[in-house]
Amino acid sequence: MTIAAIQKLFREKRLKVTPQRCAIYNMMIHTQSHPTAEEIISHVKQALPMISLNTVYYTLNVFETAGLIMSINNTHTRYDTNLEPHHHLICVSCRKIEDVFDDALNQLHLSQKSDFEIRGYRVEFYGHCLNCQKPGTSIRRNKRLAITHL
Amino acid sequence: MTIAAIQKLFREKRLKVTPQRCAIYNMMIHTQSHPTAEEIISHVKQALPMISLNTVYYTLNVFETAGLIMSINNTHTRYDTNLEPHHHLICVSCRKIEDVFDDALNQLHLSQKSDFEIRGYRVEFYGHCLNCQKPGTSIRRNKRLAITHL
DNA sequence: GCAGTAAATAGTAATTATTACTAAATTGAG
């Protein structure tokens, strides 16, 4: 993907085209490593030494909102005593977690061989819980907003 | 599950039986809410007002190591530009993330109806990457240890 | 039951990922 193609993509998504955004996205599409914000800034700083970590987080948030990237792992650790095979429904708005018991999901396996020595797996379904489907409650303005319904 | 049964369970797992541990585990098995450490301490403080948050984290770590609980979401946020349907192999030792492309995993659905308005899902396989299968590298002594191989 | 020992606890400090705030710079529209 060329820089010109990245710029075109940003314009299609109604995102302003800035050197910081191009550098971040360009770095991200040229790695398989699922980088953290810190890893991103350390690469991008080679081209843009003045870039701030704040801008990286802001930009990643913009990208995710625009549907250009997805984030993996992004909230408080939660704990579960139920070790029976089961999976979770996670509300992307309020972070509520509900259990899913579904035998079909407990029989998954990889068709390809891999280097990993696999111990187990989880399926996480993302969506909006009943509460957060009501208008007005579905957008978390403050990322640190407490969850009000468990 | 009675307190006596909890004590028996701890002894089977070679864990010392303490009031703090009993209170924490007892609270956890009597909720469906996948509590955070903060939620746990706020409940447990009613019975044990002097308990510290440090003890809660320490105890949760002990429980997880002993295989009594599992934690959900527990590292730095990572970002992925690849929005094609795919899933991940996550190394529980070094947190490396590898992609899994497997069509069979992209056709999952819930058999039961639920209140959630589901937007998507991910399958996360947990295990040890090739690097961390070597003896001596498989245990993260320091939780904040940097990942050395991406 | 008691002494000795290793582990657990509470309290506090430190760390660090992420978010908030703000003034200055930049972008895209007209």
Add this chain to the structure above:
DNA sequence: CTCAATTTAGTAATAATTACTATTTACTGC
């Protein structure tokens, strides 16, 4: 080019988690 809105960098604040340490507690033989 002009102008308004957005973005950026810098810095401060926040908050989840971990580190450190002195004291207390729980288990193991005796």
